[in-house]
Amino acid sequence: MQLLKDRIRKDGKVKEGNVLKVDSFLNHQMDTALxxxxxxxxxxxxxxEEINKILTIEASGIGIACVVAEEFHVPVVFAKKTQTKNIAGDVYKSRVESFTHGRVYDIIVSKEFLGEGDKVLLIDDFLANGKALEGLAELVEESGATLVGAGIAIEKGFQVGGDIIRSKGIHLESLAIVESMDDKTGEITFRD
Structure with a gap:
């Protein structure tokens, strides 16, 4: 998606450790027109594709997922990273490792909002090592729902996540695939 690639080139900041900061328009301050x-x-x-639920993970994927859900006229469910008093009863649980935060945590979804008969599209802001998407896919499988595919705003094509997800037979669509980035020059190249 050229519009997104142009925005990443204009406002994205490459940081040491393969970190791409896009917080000025994607995952802190959000450009709703984009x-x-x-x-x-x-x-x-x-x-x-028959889709009746969008599933994402808190927090950065929620904004994008809500806009996608409007296009499909379906609800959004987001996996929480901590169990709260609001989630009563049974939950589906999976463990994921965050590339950005460098830690492992449980994600949970109430069984009330995901189950057999649901046709689920996963949406997230980034794909690096694929752990968040794998965790979300596990929740869908555990629930008995059908995983239709996964949509990612920015995939780091030089990391293994995309290959892992595609090797599992998941229909993956990434709007921008970063081929390389240089923290010294700030240069970002994209896969066509």
């Missing part, structure tokens, strides 16, 4: 275009693009890429 999100709207991303939602339309995900709708186009998954056109014809």
């Amino acid at each position: 999100f709207r275009e991303m939602g339309k693009e995900f709708k186009r890429r998954f056109e014809g």
Whole structure:
């Protein structure tokens, strides 16, 4: 998606350790006009698929997932990283490792909101090592729902996540795949 690639080039900041900061428009301050275009693009890429739920993980994926859900006219469910008093009863649980935060945590979804008969599209902001998507896919499988595919705003193509997810047979659509980035020059190249 050229619009997203252009925005990453303009406002993205490459940091040491393969970190791409896009917090000025994607995952801290959110450009809702850009999100709207991303939602339309995900709708186009998954056109014809039967989808009745969008599943994401807190917190950075929620904004994008909500806009995508508007395009599909379906609800969003987000996996929480901590169990709260609000989640009563049984939950689906998976362990994930965060590339960004460098730690492992449990993600949970109430059984009330995910189950057999659901056709689920996963949405997230980044794909690096694939652990968050694997965890979300495990929740879908555990629930008895059907995983339709996964939509990612930015995939780090030089990391293993995309290959792992695709090797599992998951229909993965990434709007921008970063081929390389240089923290010294700030240069970012994309896969076509």
